[in-house]
Amino acid sequence: MASISPPSQSAGLQAWLTYLEQLHPSAIDMGLDRVREVANRLRLTQTRAEVFTVAGTNGKGSSVRYLETMLREADYQTGVYISPHLNVYNERVRINGNMLADADHVAAFAAIERARGDISLTYFEFGTLAALYLMQQHELDAWILEVGLGGRLDAVNIVDANVALLTSVGIDHIGFLGSDRTGIAREKAGVFRPGRPAICGEPDFPAEVAVAAQQQSVLLQQVGKDFHYRLTTDTTWQFRNHDTMLNHLPLPQLPLPNAATAIAAIAASNLPVSDKAIRAGLAQAREPGRLQFIAAGPQQPVDSLLDVAHNPHAAQFLTQAIALRYPQRPVYAVVGMLHDKDISGTLAALAPMVTQWYFASLSEPRGASSLQLLEQKPAQAQVAGCFDNVAAAYAQAQQDAATHMQQQPHAKPPLVLVCGSFYTVGKIPTTE
Known part of the structure; x- marks a missing residue:
């Protein structure tokens, strides 16, 4: 690959992001040797903060x-x-709940660029190192690090977690992680550390991986075994583990299983958190693109729900969540996906609650065309059309759903669902 010169520190953030995209011959290059060497040069993994790796x-x-x-x-x-x-x-980086300015990211990129020398880094590796650099500029009590892909060989894993979380194990990224759940679970469990807590929110976690973790002295805590949760009313739920019972917790907007896993992780950490703080945190938790509800208003006549579900596991959970939160509402589904995802499996998982489909092409690299989605649609699917882009599909779904409301004013109002990819959801304008 020809040598390219880095932007100046006075260049804008977009110039640096473009530069990062050109640095490495492949977008994904599993392994920690290169990224760990650069981190060691800047001592980026040394922190007094409690580290949660997810x-x-x-x-x-x-x-x-x-x-x-x-x-x-x-x-x-x-x-x-x-x-x-x-x-x-x-x-990608929040300090005390707030995003940072472009200039902060540019300064971090420049610091990584100076330290890396002739070491080649992928876009994700460069960004991970820059994020650690930014966190070290502040006196923080906790680092919360999300794994990008897998776990064992992900750049985030250069930092030792005080508490590791494993939320779920599904079939995805088979070219990098393997084609069976046991192999994928083993890769994700690579963020566990001997002698430290590992919180597993996957109820069907492969037994052989759990045994191997415990043999390595990982303090494994599994949902349904070491901690439990259940709905107690339509709006409240209960969490309990060996030491704690929390009753009448508010039902959060984000997925409940992950709330229970997060509470278990905090309970296992060195950071005491009061019941009051837990309740307030649950009530406030919102994440763009995850069960994100947008009420009807001047810009759209019908309620919308945005979710980045892009594999069968996530789609099944989304289907269950809609049945629970929006029962019996007709669902007009705008779907755009990447061609290397399990399209047929994802659409099949969504099918039980979709009234009408709107397939949209994605123009991004790896984006599937609407015709590719149509070819893999579930049997008996009612397809309103195939569209060149998400905006067109969304506009048509809103129009059709509004017509439905006018024709059946006393029926349950429809819901326009947008899902299938971060790229798909990111194209829907919101005020949040």
Whole structure:
């Protein structure tokens, strides 16, 4: 690859992001040697903060948000690193709940550039190192780090977690993680550390991986075994583990299983959090693109729900969540996906609650065309049309749903669902 020159530090953030995209011959390059060497040069993994590392096929983003809101309510100083972003790169790093300015990211990129020398880094690796650099500029009580892909060989794993979370284990990224749940679970469990807590929110966690973790002295806590949760009313739920019973907790907007996993992680950490802070954090937790409800208003006549579900596991959970939260409402589904995802499996998981489909092409690299989605649609699916882009599909779904409301004013109002990819959801304008 030809050598390219880095932007100046006075260049804008977009110039640096473009530069990062050109640095490495592949977007994904599993392994920690290169990224660890650069981190060691800047001592980026050395921190007094309590480190929470969050891995899993689905549910990472909401788990991170729960941890952040509950810890913030307890007056702890927090740093968060997530990926990918939905709208702007700045979303990837939050300090005390706030995004940072472009100039902060540019300064971090420049520091990593100076330190790396001739070591080649992927876009994600460079961004991860920059995030750690930014967190070290603040006196933080907690680092909350979301794994990008897998766990064992993910760049985030250069930092030893005080508490590791594994939210779920599904079939995804088979080219990198393996084609069976046991192999994928083993890769994700690579963020566990001997002698430290590992909180597993996957109820069907492969037994052989659990045994191997415990043989390595990991302090594994599993849902349904070491901690439990259940709905007690339509609006409240209960959490309990060996030491704690929390009753009448508010039902959160984000997925409940991840709330329970986050509470278990906080309970296992070295950061005491009061019941009051837990309740307040649960009530406040919101994450763009995860069960994000947008009420009808001047810009759209019908309620919408945005969710980045992009594999069968996430789609099944989304179907269950809609049945629970929006029962018997007709669902007009706008779907755009990447072609290397399990399209047929994802659409099949969504099918039980979709009234009408609107397939949209994605123009991004790896984006599937609407015709590719149509070819893999479930049997008996009612397809309103195939569209060149998400905006057109969304506009038509809103129009059709509004017509439905006019024709059946006394029926349950319809819901326009947008899902299938971060790229799909990110194209819907919101005021949040």
